Amino acid sequence: MNNTMKLNTKITLNNGVQIPILGLGTWKIGDSKVEEIIPSALNIGYRHIDTAATYQNEVGAGKALLKSGIAREDVFITTKLWNTDHGYDKAIAACDKSLQNLGLSYVDLYLIHWPVADLFIETWAAMEELLASGKCRAIGVSNFTIKHLESLMKQSTIIPAVNQVEFSPYLYQKELLDFCISQGIQLEAYSPLTRGNKLANPKLAEIAERYGKSTAQILIRWSLQTGLVVIPKASSPVHLRENADVFNFEISADDMQILNSFNEDLHICWNPEKEA
């Protein structure tokens, strides 16, 4: 689908729900700023917003959505269950709280933010219940390694629809990607721009120059051509527009290989191999 991808292209998840391939990350964008930036994103054509209870901007995100006048079913909203809300009862209550903050009756995707050891299995049982109740259209996980996924799938009924992990050419988690593909779990890339750390890298800049694109656009396009859902964060209209302008070119197979070879296991965020 490379050539035909657009900002409103969707991937069908393992339960039939469709997720837009490019979303807006909102970490570190506070309530009032998010209320400004989400309408700008929606105007540009974004239809997928990634938030989390711990970002403390669900209220602003909900207000922005309401103000936009765009039909609820046309925008894909993800939020996440934070580490202190693990366990069956707490998880049910955490989802209700997020829905209340957002002013919504359901989210499109509810993720376990982090695989808190000894608790995520019990939490997943609550996620399955939340899915059955219609409070979430799809459920998934974040920061899960292959080990976490195997353990979860052995002890539960529903396979996660999504695993949201840090992913970029500098953290090319090929084994995890292949595993998720084999299990029907969609990988979603967070910190796809390496939080800016690699945007001035000369080897990346050289590729960007070949396409007349920015290094940020190359990283986003690489994620999409790798088959990932990608959620770059932007807090200015200039960045929002630039990050959405990645559908009028295609990275060649050779350049994709070069980008894949940039891997240096660079974790800008947290490393679930070490910290879980």
Ligand SMILES: NC(=O)c1ccc[n+]([C@@H]2O[C@H](COP(=O)([O-])OP(=O)(O)OC[C@H]3O[C@@H](n4cnc5c(N)ncnc54)[C@H](OP(=O)(O)O)[C@@H]3O)[C@@H](O)[C@H]2O)c1
């Ligand atoms: N599940 C998890 O554990 C987890 C962890 C981390 C992140 N996430 C999600 O993933 C999203 C994205 O990850 P991230 O925020 O860590 O990092 P990121 O998207 O890799 O990078 C964001 C940074 O890049 C800058 N930027 C954006 N567009 C740019 C452009 N075109 N040119 C130059 N700089 C640009 C942003 O600046 P401005 O803000 O100034 O535009 C910001 O400083 C988060 O916002 C969050 O929704 C999830």
